[in-house]
């Protein structure tokens with residue numbers, strides 16, 4: 001579903017991503033770990049065709065994203081690290097607008113409220129202007145947009161970074177439910193615990209290279225931590 | 235999808251102060267300009283009508299006198315102010331509104347190189363046309379400069395694109411929202427102007443004024459559309475909204491302030507018009523050589539009004555003198571005016587990249603305040619002058635020449651004066667004006683296509699990050 005083949009990205013002399021190969025199937029949650037600047041966001045941006053690859057190829061559902069960027073995005077839901085919304089519109093209006101863009105038509109009001117509920121935003125929050133929202137609340141609106149889209153693949157860049165532990169754990173179960181429904185997920189995080197809890201597979205990146213890729217079930221929490229730190233030290 | 239995008243933009247803009255303050259400034263100015271224009275025009279029109287009537291009365295109430303003396307008194311032609319001068323006075327402030335229809339000479343058209351003056355120097359005479367030409371684009375820029383740039387800066391753009399929206403849909407949605415905001419703002423002003431213009435028009439010319447106004451409104455709609463796509467294109471191509479604003483303001487200054495000056499200089503450089511002195515020299519020379527030829531043939535001399543012209547031929551001589559002049563005037567004034575029109579045309583063509591020049595030409599063309607209309611009036615006035623001359627000379631030939639040496643004892647009276655009808659000029663119809671302005675309208679259309687192509691390219695290539 002989500003596929004990178006020899007994917008390379010250079011910025012000037014610097015190689016941000018070096019010959020990355022990935023193949024994430026429906027039902028898998030692939031979690032990328034790595035230090036700051038390891039190339040995680042670059043990978044996500046390449047999947048969205050926000051930047052052009054220097055070499056290699058990115059495919060979503062078998063289609064090269066540079067060939068048909070708009071069509072490939074129909075299948076994915078993207079959650080950035082910092083969700084931005086229209087401050088003068090309410091949460092509900094933002095959800096209404098963005099979900100209508102994703103689906104090509106407006107959803108009925110009950111469905112919108114139901115989505116708000118699924119991401120545990122109450123009715124009071126729904127009608128408040130987003131300029132009064134916290135980072136986590138904005139994140140939740142965007143998650144609701146992703147849910148509305150019913151995408152076949154998720155691209156998530158540190159999706160839990162602004163969420164409180166409860167919201168983060170709710171988000172994890174949400175992801176698990178989605179993947180059980182056949183969604184392919186590529187996510188990045190700095191949170192080893194969250195990675196172990198949620199992912200089916202874990203990759204460790206270092207300076208643009210994927211240095212480790214393993215089944216989440218094969219490794220315990222402590223071993224993962226040790227392995228990660230060892231890679232960072234080398 | 236486009237409608238959804240536009241709807242959101244409008245919702246957002248409705249809660250944003252910019253539309254209200256920028257819009258109300260423009261709206262207030264528009265209404266002031268309209269009121270001032272209306273007040274001034276009703277005054278001017280009343281004066282013109284009174285003066286025209288009084289002048290004809292003076293003509294009719296001449297005593298018994300020699301017809302050539304009457305021809306020297308002549309009449310005056312007062313240019314009726316166009317109904318749409320309220321909206322766009324065009325060259326009106328720069329030209330004389332009165333022509334003296336006298337014996338021997340065609341009245342000079344006072345025409346300062348004039349359509350040229352727009353820019354800020356005309357701030358003094360605030361008009362609806364000036365506001366639309368100069369402040370209209372500024373309003374579009376204020377509303378649209380950050381359309382793409384701000385969303386790219388804060389990250390909303392990439393989130394939006396990640397949903398599978400095509401950038402072109404965003405372009406059209408945003409353009410639609412901008413157009414709708416402008417329409418909401420300007421439609422009331424346009425309706426008010428339409429009413430004022432119709433009310434201000436002469437009896438029977440209301441419909442014509444309304445047709446002219448409709449065409450003019452279309453021209454301004456095209457003009458603003460050009461700036462909508464320019465603002466959106468620049469916004470898409472700029473890394474930040476600050477850059478977009480700077481670039482757009484620079485383009486605005488170039489278009490509104492610098493372009494009119496530079497292009498008027500260039501147009502006079504490419505199609506030089508003679509100075510006043512050169513022109514009157516050429517005119518005298520032309521008149522002299524034509525008259526020399528005619529007098530030589532008729533009287534065997536080139537000396538005017540000398541012994542070789544017997545008194546029983548004075549009426550005939552006057553007639554000959556006048557009529558040989560007509561062709562010279564037609565040719566030389568024709569050349570001069572053609573040169574003016576070529577200068578104007580060149581400026582209008584530069585409107586392809588400097589749209590203010592095209593819309594200015596179109597606006598005053600439809601308002602009936604451009605040089606083409608002025609030329610039509612001047613030609614009608616000259617025709618009337620020639621009618622006066624011909625009637626007076628014909629009377630001399632018929633009644634004074636047979637008196638031989640007593641030629642100058644002849645006097646005519648009111649029956650002769652009343653053979654000359656009052657000067658009654660009606661400006662050409664709206665469709666005539668539209669035909670004459672098709673070029674500037676097409677240039678506006680071409681300019682719109684160019685900015686559209688630019689906006690397309692900029693939006694398709696824009697960076698998401």
Ligand SMILES: Nc1ncnc2c1ncn2[C@@H]1O[C@H](COP(=O)(O)OP(=O)(O)OP(=O)(O)O)[C@@H](O)[C@H]1O
Nearest residue numbers: 011014015016034035036037038039040041042043
């Ligand atoms: N637009 C850019 N221009 C130049 N260099 C860039 C650009 N974007 C990313 N980089 C570089 O590419 C490398 C990878 O960056 P990336 O943002 O992918 O890291 P990351 O793994 O997401 O880090 P973090 O954990 O801090 O989010 C970094 O060295 C970064 O400086």
Ligand SMILES: [Mg+2]
Nearest residue numbers: 040041042157
């Ligand atoms: Mg990152």
